[in-house]
Amino acid sequence: MSDRTNVAPNDLGAFWMPFTANRQFKKNPRMFVAADGMYYTTAEGRRVLDGTSGLWCCNAGHNQPRIVEAIAKQVSELDYAPAFQMGHPKAFELANRLVEMTPEGMDHVFYTNSGSEAVETALKIAIAYHRARGEGTRTRLIGRERGYHGVNFGGISVGGIGPNRKAFGTLLNGVDHMPHTHIPENAFTRGQPEHGAEIADELEKIVALGDASNIAAVIVEPMAGSTGVLLPPKGYLDRLRAITKKHGILLIFDEVITGFGRLGSSFGATHYGVTPDMMTTAKGLTNGVIPMGAVIASAEIHDAFMDGPENMIELFHGYTYSGNPIASAAGLATLETYKEDGLFENARDLAGYWEDALHGLRGLPHVIDIRNEGLIGAVELTPIEGAPTKRAFQAFLDAYDAGILIRTTGDIIALSPPLIMNKSHIDELIGKLADVLKNLD
Numbered sequence: 001m002s003d004r005t006n007v008a009p010n011d012l013g014a015f016w017m018p019f020t021a022n023r024q025f026k027k028n029p030r031m032f033v034a035a036d037g038m039y040y041t042t043a044e045g046r047r048v049l050d051g052t053s054g055l056w057c058c059n060a061g062h063n064q065p066r067i068v069e070a071i072a073k074q075v076s077e078l079d080y081a082p083a084f085q086m087g088h089p090k091a092f093e094l095a096n097r098l099v100e101m102t103p104e105g106m107d108h109v110f111y112t113n114s115g116s117e118a119v120e121t122a123l124k125i126a127i128a129y130h131r132a133r134g135e136g137t138r139t140r141l142i143g144r145e146r147g148y149h150g151v152n153f154g155g156i157s158v159g160g161i162g163p164n165r166k167a168f169g170t171l172l173n174g175v176d177h178m179p180h181t182h183i184p185e186n187a188f189t190r191g192q193p194e195h196g197a198e199i200a201d202e203l204e205k206i207v208a209l210g211d212a213s214n215i216a217a218v219i220v221e222p223m224a225g226s227t228g229v230l231l232p233p234k235g236y237l238d239r240l241r242a243i244t245k246k247h248g249i250l251l252i253f254d255e256v257i258t259g260f261g262r263l264g265s266s267f268g269a270t271h272y273g274v275t276p277d278m279m280t281t282a283k284g285l286t287n288g289v290i291p292m293g294a295v296i297a298s299a300e301i302h303d304a305f306m307d308g309p310e311n312m313i314e315l316f317h318g319y320t321y322s323g324n325p326i327a328s329a330a331g332l333a334t335l336e337t338y339k340e341d342g343l344f345e346n347a348r349d350l351a352g353y354w355e356d357a358l359h360g361l362r363g364l365p366h367v368i369d370i371r372n373e374g375l376i377g378a379v380e381l382t383p384i385e386g387a388p389t390k391r392a393f394q395a396f397l398d399a400y401d402a403g404i405l406i407r408t409t410g411d412i413i414a415l416s417p418p419l420i421m422n423k424s425h426i427d428e429l430i431g432k433l434a435d436v437l438k439n440l441d
């Protein structure tokens with residue numbers, strides 16, 4: 001492994017890194033140069049166990065032969081095909097495979113290149129759908145506090161994260177937010193929390209104030225990942241579904257993290273047994289290897305657009321790389337890997353062991369909550385007074401030195417390992433995290 005030393009470039013100035021403390025990083029960079037299975041390799045040749053599937057995306061682990069081969073084959077066969085007014089077989093094939101995995105009635109796929117674009121696409125479709133049906137006053141959008149829906153203007157407007165919004169002006173007009181569901185009564189819950197289904201009723205108050213005839217859609221993550229693994233209380237999503245249905249409001253599940261096995265089923269919708277009108281996906285769709293996102297919409301939504309003269313474009317929306325051949329090939333190979341290797345089943349089978357290991361961290365210094373579902377988990381720490389986020393970030397740095405990749409958001413450690421993991425990986429990840437926590441100031 002020593003041949004990997006010195007592969008890092010010596011000038012880090014030009015690259016303005018996303019969601020990164022650039023100056024701090026560049027003083028002491030953390031570089032990955034290779035990955036295989038559950039492990040990354042650093043520029044210094046150290047192995048680091050991936051506790052986060054990259055950024056919640058490499059659900060099938062790294063360097064999966066099927067995906068690598070599919071991409072190589074596709075790039076030599078058909079590298080690019082125009083996305084507008086032309087097609088190529090794999091984009092259609094992937095859409096068919098996708099709708100086979102979704103709840104009944106979720107029948108149509110609109111491709112994007114990221115989760116953020118999937119969110120913008122779904123919000124636009126929601127507004128345009130109502131207009132197509134003659135309900136053009138339905139334009140308002142409702143998100144939720146602590147929701148993350150990517151970084152474009154629609155997404156940060158319906159999103160509920162202050163720092164992601166505050167520097168960016170007026171955002172989108174006509175947006176309301178429901179309260180989040182993260183309440184202290186549920187601390188140290190295993191799986192879905194008992195308390196808080198009634199928080200969904202806050203939507204009724206927003207509807208009463210804004211009137212249903214003005215509201216297009218509600219968007220939520222079935223399980224809010226990016227703000228620290230906030231699980232839906234039992235019954236909460238069912239109530240949201242009932243209220244939105246009653247008022248003719250579309251329900252969008254942002255499944256960018258919960259899609260593709262994270263909770264032990266194909267999607268959050270299947271896991272929680274609640275069917276929305278649209279789902280946004282990305283990340284695990286191509287195992288994170290090639291950028292791709294997708295909106296999956298109900299037949300009712302899709303069919304509302306299939307009107308008017310047949311030579312007319314029905315929806316004036318799309319991206320140069322929508323359904324890109326290489327991304328489609330990667331997506332097909334990824335879905336095949338999930339299926340052939342039984343990865344969702346593995347996530348389900350390991351969930352109990354994962355839960356016990358994670359909750360074994362209870363009682364360690366600063367730990368004020370632990371929560372889990374499927375192969376996802378969070379450990380919440382008390383913030384240092386006057387210095388929020390500092391303690392968890394120190395844990396992240398110490399964990400990296402100890403050979404595990406974790407992710408922190410605020411003072412919460414979030415874990416979402418690849419679904420190929422086994423019990424010994426769980427022991428390694430949680431064991432090393434325990435040592436980090438024991439030594440944290």
Ligand SMILES: Cc1ncc(COP(=O)(O)O)c(C=O)c1O
Pocket residue numbers: 113114115116117119148149150151221225226254255256257282283
């Ligand atoms: C729920 C959710 N929506 C949207 C996004 C944005 O996805 P991307 O970073 O691919 O734009 C993310 C990313 O973490 C996400 O978790």
